[in-house]
Amino acid sequence: MHFLLRKIPPYLVDKKNVLQQISFTAIFALIFINLYAPFNAETWFNAGKAELFLFSSLYILAGMLVIVASRLIFIRLAQQIMINFLVYICWIFAELLLMAAAYTVMDILILNNEIHPLEQFFKLLMVTLFVLVIPYTLSWLYFSWQDQKRKLEEVASLTSDEYSSRNMINLYDETGKLRFSLHASDVLFIESTDNYVTLHIQDKERVKKVMLRNTMKRLEKELEKTMIRRCHRSYMVNFENVKMVRLSGTNLYIYLNNPDENKIPVSRTYTEKVHEMINSLSV
Numbered sequence: 001m002h003f004l005l006r007k008i009p010p011y012l013v014d015k016k017n018v019l020q021q022i023s024f025t026a027i028f029a030l031i032f033i034n035l036y037a038p039f040n041a042e043t044w045f046n047a048g049k050a051e052l053f054l055f056s057s058l059y060i061l062a063g064m065l066v067i068v069a070s071r072l073i074f075i076r077l078a079q080q081i082m083i084n085f086l087v088y089i090c091w092i093f094a095e096l097l098l099m100a101a102a103y104t105v106m107d108i109l110i111l112n113n114e115i116h117p118l119e120q121f122f123k124l125l126m127v128t129l130f131v132l133v134i135p136y137t138l139s140w141l142y143f144s145w146q147d148q149k150r151k152l153e154e155v156a157s158l159t160s161d162e163y164s165s166r167n168m169i170n171l172y173d174e175t176g177k178l179r180f181s182l183h184a185s186d187v188l189f190i191e192s193t194d195n196y197v198t199l200h201i202q203d204k205e206r207v208k209k210v211m212l213r214n215t216m217k218r219l220e221k222e223l224e225k226t227m228i229r230r231c232h233r234s235y236m237v238n239f240e241n242v243k244m245v246r247l248s249g250t251n252l253y254i255y256l257n258n259p260d261e262n263k264i265p266v267s268r269t270y271t272e273k274v275h276e277m278i279n280s281l282s283v
């Protein structure tokens with residue numbers, strides 16, 4: 001039961017993945033109905049194989065419109081509230097019912113099927129179950145594999161020889177001129193201040209501040225191979241020096257391992273990336 005209340009992974013609401021899933025489902029449905037003709041599907045159209053392929057293509061396309069509309073609403077909803085696995089499963093079940101209902105209506109209005117609507121609905125519900133569940137399951141497994149592969153690559157990049165040997169980092173101003181170099185582990189966090197960034201550096205028992213004329217966006221790109229990562233529009237944090245990540249009310253904060261115990265806010269935009277970074281360091 002605890003699993004059902006967990007938030008669904010980001011790859012299930014990624015627009016590119018959703019588009020791939022719908023396309024794969026449509027192709028699978030077309031092949032499934034034309035090759036295997038479940039529940040005597042060829043009798044639905046009272047036509048030859050060529051006509052069956054044409055009608056089934058239009059038939060499936062119309063049904064896919066229900067899924068497209070459903071997924072557009074789902075993605076918009078997921079951007080506003082947390083979606084757990086229980087809600088996601090219920091949403092899939094609702095899609096099954098809506099798609100079967102759409103096919104039943106098409107049977108009545110277009111094909112003039114003489115079977116009782118309720119009987120036809122349950123028959124089409126079974127077909128829809130095969131049409132959706134099999135490609136959905138395969139696509140979920142594929143997306144999960146891709147996600148795990150990406151996380152492992154990130155962990156590998158952090159522990160690679162290139163990263164291990166990079167003890168020093170060079171910091172440039174906005175003109176590309178080298179201003180100073182320092183040990184990456186000495187950086188606690190970086191704060192954006194107008195057209196400048198302020199580096200908070202651990203210097204023995206005190207924290208020293210160094211200003212640099214540069215932007216957070218450019219600095220984020222320059223430091224992407226280090227453990228200094230963006231967590232807020234105005235902050236970057238060195239995860240080498242993170243003591244604790246804590247949820248306070250509805251806000252997430254990063255506490256640094258230094259005498260001042262600086263508390264850095266995490267914005268909603270970067271919450272998922274912070275969680276991924278913490279999880280990758282825990283592997």
